[in-house]
Amino acid sequence: MKNLHAAVIVTLICGTAISTHAQMLNKLKQKVSQKTEQKANEILNGKNKKPGDTGNSGTNGAGGTNTNSGSPSNTSGGGLISTPPDVNQNLTDAEAAYKNGSFGESRYAIQQAMLGVELEIGNRILKSLPASISGLNTVAESDQVTSTGWGWAGLTIQRVYRNDADKQLTVTIANNAMWMSAVNAYLASGGYAQQSNGQQNWKQIKVKGNRAIIEYSESSGYKISVPIGQSSLIVYEGINFASEPEITKAAEAVNIDAIKKELGEQ
8 A cells, every 4th residue: 555655646746747847848848949939039120130241041942042032122224115006017028928938927927916906896896985084084004905715715995984982884895705705604594693691783775776784792792794795895884883873874885796707897
């Protein structure tokens, strides 16, 4: 029995010692962690720099000095110049390359000429859009005409209208297969979608005689999609418009028939 009591006492003592030792280790770890974090912050804040230091330096893979941390930030430069392909020059280059038997170069020049024509058409459409719609003025810096390739591939024309408050209308004319596929599926269904709360969130309408889909989301507002031909469509996205009639009236401010004609969709 004495031996049993002794064993219990030893076990308790050892357990207490181990627990105390573990607590000391944890405190030590915390102190080390705090010191390490404090040192890192000092280095990051520049408190550890010596006079004359311009930043942390190291050695790059080629044996040189890595001075990235001391590099200046770019504060000047006008960006890239917008230079659509020169149609006439590319046609001249295509003819010359063809005569020399450089058919690959000739084909490339013709593609660039076609892309130049498409971008010119896109800019003409952009300029034809109203300067203001429903009291919203053009945000000139947001105007854009882009294309991911010749042959109307990915051609996008966009203008944003906004007032001083929080109301905005975005008009996008695009050649986009995914959008067209979704809109055509809606139109082919001949019905409408209804949420579980009974509120309708999309349906078919007409905009200036053109079949269209109107959608509504509490988070993003109204969206009207109008197919114009085989591959192009006009999308109106209205934020903080009060009602369906209001956004529809805004959509009717755009001359859809003129856009169709410009794109050759009529």
